[in-house]
Amino acid sequence: MLDFAVEYKAAIHRITTDLDLGLKKHNLDDEEWEIVEQLRDVLKNATTFFSRKGHVNLPIVIPAMDHLDEKLTEHALDTGRMTAAVRAAVTLGKKTLNRYYDRTDHTEVYRIAMVLHPQMKLEYFKTAKWEQDWIDTAEKMTRDEYLRSY
Incomplete structure (x- = not known):
């Protein structure tokens, strides 16, 4: 969707600046278009990251999703720099x-x-401030699976 918007930026600008259509409030300025392009790049990079073959493993997925979620949340709440349309x-x-x-x-x-994972362990969840019940459940699942399998 962001690719489409960036590709048709000129047409979108013409439509949103046409006073007869009443869409002026949806017109994006240059800074907002820069944000749209940055978000497109972030999402494209994330998609590429998760799609590459042989380089992504399970322990990398959750921290990457956490990071992406954090960045999207920051942009969604940024009422000072982004219009309602971009935040939506x-x-x-x-x-x-x-x-x-x-x-x-x-x-x-x-x-x-x-x-x-040697670098993650339960410490990742604690550092990320996950709920203690969730952390305890993850530890219990791991212990139970070990006992079941070994």
């Missing part, structure tokens, strides 16, 4: 990200992979 687009992107993120909660493998 960012919010839709965040909603899509959270739909995928929610899927990590429906399988034990993500939690266990994080707990067993």
